[in-house]
Amino acid sequence: MKLLLTFSKKKNREPVIAQVVKETGVLISVERAHIDSTSGEVLIDVPDTDAPRICALMEAKGITVRILEHGISRNQDECVDCGACVSICPKEVFYLDAEHQVHLRDERCVLCGKCIPACPHRALSQTL
């Protein structure tokens, strides 16, 4: 399950993710991180069964946690199956099948947002 963590640098000076890994023994994979001087946003992937425990712990440490149920979403009415998104995505979420139709491997998506402006038909969006 993918969790989006938002934290402010002022409050969290500790290595929270490392602490949670240590306390729970759950291996957390960091898929994307954006951190600047005042705040940060980190997308992590954890086993579904451990997610409630991890959420609770993170929240106790002052982090806002949002569960991301879906990756990028596509409006089928707007999509023309061009495939412009295919080579843009760093996670190879999009692929063409033998019928030249574009499909999504939703579970790979880390919601980096790169494909959204690259779609000429405005078919992609981030539903939160």
Add this chain to the structure above:
Amino acid sequence: MDKSIALINQRIREGTAQVVTADRMPALVEELGEDRALKEVDVVTTGTFGAMCSSGAFLNFGHADPPIRMERVWLNDVEAYGGLAAVDAYIGATQQSTTLGDQYGGAHVMEDLVSGHVVELRGISRGTDCYPRRNITTELTIEDLNQAMMMNPRNAYQRYNAATNSTDQTLHTYMGTLLPNRGNINYSGAGCLSPLSNDPTFRTIGGGVPIFLCGATGMVVGEGTQHSPAGGFGTLSVTGDMKKMGPDFLRAATMHQYGVSLYVGIGVPIPILDHDMVRSTAIRDEDITVDLLDYGVPRRNRPALRRVSYAELKTGKIEVNGEEVRTSSLSSYRKALEVARTLQGWIQKGTFELALPTRRIDPTVSARPMRETALVPRVRDIMNTNVISISEDESIRSAAKTLLKGDTNHLPVLNRDGTLVGIVTTYDVSKAVVKEEKNQKVKDVMTTRVIKTSPDEHVDVAAQKLERYNISALPVVDNQNKMVGLLTAIDLGKLFGKRWQK
């Protein structure tokens, strides 16, 4: 045995014509041989569905009461060309909305019209004795128009060069988003399904030929603008009745940070008259090659990195200088197939007959570049040659002094033989002063990845660099990286204030 177009049309009417889509033709000819293919195939249908900026429509709105001679016309805030008769206008696909910018444009107006949506018309006039009215605002659907004639001066490119980007910045182009350091390759066109690739000598494609256009029956007008078949880049101008079109094969698009375009679906039926037509429609993706161009070079003649076929492009990755790069199509092959199959269905049902050109298209010409009569300013024309610079071993203190004395914010840093090695700004120096580290030298605080220009570069290209990197000065270097001048935003400002701009 050669076949006449009359015989093919008779078979179409009788419902016995054999029609195949162009993608199947190579295998069919291989299997049957040319003689039997000629006997058994009457028509090959082609198709393409991609961005075609050179598209638009003539619209006639009918007269208002009291009547108005519209001089300027807007449809949903997108200006249409009104320099025609009183209530005619031409809506161009790439024109952008005055309120929504590149999120809505002429292409979107066209899509809204063929979808049956309401569109707001605004027109203004100075008023004449016969047309006293000065302005009008009304809501219309395509039903309310007398005519909506799609008229596209350039569609159906035979093939198109693929694009990549070797600079270290993402580029937003009409060829889509190009990732830095050759991070991806974009291409366009349907390859073996593309209409003009199946008849490159224009024997059966020409003026007057009926075609599939955006879901309706259209017609080839003649050669398209920029028609350049000698090099394999033929184009068509086409027309069709927009009232019969639908949004399945006419879609507005926005190329991010480039602008609005229109995706157009076109299919041309090709009569299999003789062996030559069998051979030309048996073309494969492997046979159609284009250059892979570097869009990092903003010139008319962009350097080609290699030659590549549609077959390779369609695999999803190709090799460039030993590295594998992923490819993306901007046009839709699925939709192109849908076009070819729809046209195939029409012909099989007997509702669409073929015709030979009434006006031939020249297959030998090449498009010429623009003739430019005014001098295009180069960096050397406006750069500052009296540049104060500094050497890398000088102290921060002396850099500060030089900045102050020279009344400048940028100091190019040169090594002993005058080669540019970095740049320091007032900001870098102030930061170093605040930090108070001992014995800091210029080389410790300078930026070494310098964005620079050359004396020969066009001023507009240099201006684009200043804007893109959000900087205010560019060192000018020769091809040995020796500094020859400095170009600042102020120099550019002077230029645009004066001579070259009207």
